[in-house]
Amino acid sequence: MTPGSSPEEGGPRDPKAGRFDRPVTALRATTGAVAAAALAALFLGDGPGDRLAWLAIGLLVAAPLVRVGWLAIRWSRRGDRRFSLAACGVLVIVAAGVLLA
Amino acid sequence: MNAAPLLIAALATAAALLGSLGGIGGATLLVPVLVAMGAEPTAAAPIGLATVAAGSLAASSRQLAEGTVHHRLGVTVELAAAAGAVTGALLSLDVSERLIAWVLAAAAAIGGVAALARRGVRNPPLGILHAEPAGEWPGTLGGQYRNGEEIVPYQATHLERGLPAALLAGVVAGLSGVGGGFLKTPAMSELMNVPVKVAAATTTFTLGITAAAGLLVYAVQGRIEPLELAGAIAGAVMGGWLGARLQQSLAPTAVRRATGVLLLIVAVVVAVRA
Numbered sequence: 444m445t446p447g448s449s450p451e452e453g454g455p456r457d458p459k460a461g462r463f464d465r466p467v468t469a470l471r472a473t474t475g476a477v478a479a480a481a482l483a484a485l486f487l488g489d490g491p492g493d494r495l496a497w498l499a500i501g502l503l504v505a506a507p508l509v510r511v512g513w514l515a516i517r518w519s520r521r522g523d524r525r526f527s528l529a530a531c532g533v534l535v536i537v538a539a540g541v542l543l544a
Numbered sequence: 545m546n547a548a549p550l551l552i553a554a555l556a557t558a559a560a561l562l563g564s565l566g567g568i569g570g571a572t573l574l575v576p577v578l579v580a581m582g583a584e585p586t587a588a589a590p591i592g593l594a595t596v597a598a599g600s601l602a603a604s605s606r607q608l609a610e611g612t613v614h615h616r617l618g619v620t621v622e623l624a625a626a627a628g629a630v631t632g633a634l635l636s637l638d639v640s641e642r643l644i645a646w647v648l649a650a651a652a653a654i655g656g657v658a659a660l661a662r663r664g665v666r667n668p669p670l671g672i673l674h675a676e677p678a679g680e681w682p683g684t685l686g687g688q689y690r691n692g693e694e695i696v697p698y699q700a701t702h703l704e705r706g707l708p709a710a711l712l713a714g715v716v717a718g719l720s721g722v723g724g725g726f727l728k729t730p731a732m733s734e735l736m737n738v739p740v741k742v743a744a745a746t747t748t749f750t751l752g753i754t755a756a757a758g759l760l761v762y763a764v765q766g767r768i769e770p771l772e773l774a775g776a777i778a779g780a781v782m783g784g785w786l787g788a789r790l791q792q793s794l795a796p797t798a799v800r801r802a803t804g805v806l807l808l809i810v811a812v813v814v815a816v817r818a
Contacts (some may be wrong), residue, residue, distance in 0.1 A: 496770035507752035540630030
């Protein structure tokens, strides 16, 4: 067996397998929560429906921005400063848009 | 129960279903259809961006697990696209509805032509990389992705050509509410030499950020109708889910061409009404 082979199958194994397991699970859970909140909002209508709709919208907006923030921290910890700064730059641009609006 | 959110949910489901089968963003179809049905472009824009964000989120876990998203490329491109989206959203209240309608018609027409156009394979697989995992190379705009049993290396080039296209896509998204993927994906694949599969997945990742930037500006401007957006979000997630399951049983080329023709018809209707 060569280094990097799977003992069960004898074939090549992805040495980085599972590195995104937690973010993948988090993204799946967020998608489910957004869909459930949006559907419930539709059927509840004004009042409680409005609050659930805002929850769905909030999660929908927060998810990609949290992901960019996570990438900025991850790249910074690994010494990839150029791209960490780029990720921070994206967040600064979004924040500037909110302030200008 | 208010009828408008349910109608929007039904339209968003159909647009996301056709979009996922035809390889185009659902908002490229949904927003022009809403405008053609009499909605004001400034009211239709947040609905479109909500479906863009929902589609991006729904696809994100699968694409992340597959290793097809190039995050460094996406974040770099998004520097321009987010700036464009914020600018477009800020300007959208100051420009005429007629101009936005023309932008939408042009977006639908470009999306239609893109759906009808053919694509070739540019980056060949490399046998020596068969045991390598798919992913991106740290510190660079290069990487490799899995295409069937083969590993295909690539290196994004000509950032100076891709960034203006991303900026334009962002402005269109912020101004009109369509995602702009019909500009970003071809820009990455044709101008920056990125394989289509990686370009499409990376575009999906970036569209979520672009849409979030635009939606935040719209929210501060008081242009969000929460129940209408809830309908759009629910429809986009359901339509994308249905599309992913129907993809196995339908001929993608036929659906893509039908969607392309439909987009061209919508473009003409919106242009005539403008």
